[in-house]
Amino acid sequence: MSAVLAAGATSTHEAVVFWILAPVSVLAALGLVLVRSAVHAAVLLAVVMLSLAAFYTTEDAPFLAVVQVVVYTGAVLMLFLFVLMLIGVDTADSLVETLRGQRVAAVLLGLGFAVLLVATLAGALGSFHTKGLAAAQADQGNVVAIAEKLFSTYVFAFEATSALLITAGLGAMVLAHRERIEPRRTQKDLMLERVRRGGAGLAPLPGPGVYADHDAIDTPALLPDGSVAPGSVPEHLQVSAATPHTDETVKELGR
């Protein structure tokens, strides 16, 4: 492996990994731009990030590969999903164009940019000789070599990132903080409100008709006249309780 790296060439297994994962990552990135649901976009971004982690391992950067999985796929993407859940997963993109022709212009711009980048790369890399990392890492391995550089040459940058992380954490706390405008409603307030309202809310809600009839929690309790007692089924189960489990419906279901 190190002899191959010293020569700067790539091995066959690296080529296999590249030609499998490069199309996958490009397709996933295209999907990230094209899908409407933000959750699908997050999953596709995870695919891109994981394939990049695989590229890092083949490129002799195992430390960065692990950091990529832990920090990006683990922390950053989970944060994205967390905020998506807070904001509401069903916030799909609006398809209304605010500026006319902006999408077409953006795609054309992107194509031009890609051509420019690839042409520049092709021109600049023509005669470049790849050195490989074998000499830089010597026999101490990737992680130790990175640590030595990080805590000598880059120690001030490293300290600056700690200040940056603390500032970012504080900033997030300040931004996410919300001042309470009205006093918090205690249990006593809720109780007083309920008593003042009076009526059926004072006593506990009727339990579901589990033991009376069938052994499912969405079985509503029945009143003496055979009608369904309101509030006897938790509201999240109301959908399945639309057809109460009377003897006829149970027979129909074959239970």
Add this chain to the structure above:
Amino acid sequence: MSVDNYLYLSAILFTIGTVGVLTRRNAIVVFMCIELMLNAVNLTLVTFSRMNGSLDGQIIAFFVMVVAAAEVVVGLAIIMSIFRARRSASVDDANLLKY
């Protein structure tokens, strides 16, 4: 296979991220596209590090990851506070500073 292919791949990924930032409306998806661009640049840095036979590129990629993590934390907090005030995560709705 040549090592250059990694650079072409990362150029393509970066371009896709740029187009995403320009076309998408949902602030969170725009943010994901920015992350895609940062990732593409990281791939370039790692490849350059290998081509030059020096670990500096990998260390700079590491710093990019740290800064990206900090950026995501603050950016998502901003998106959340905008959502709280305006009940929308669309970048078109935040237009109070227009004109």
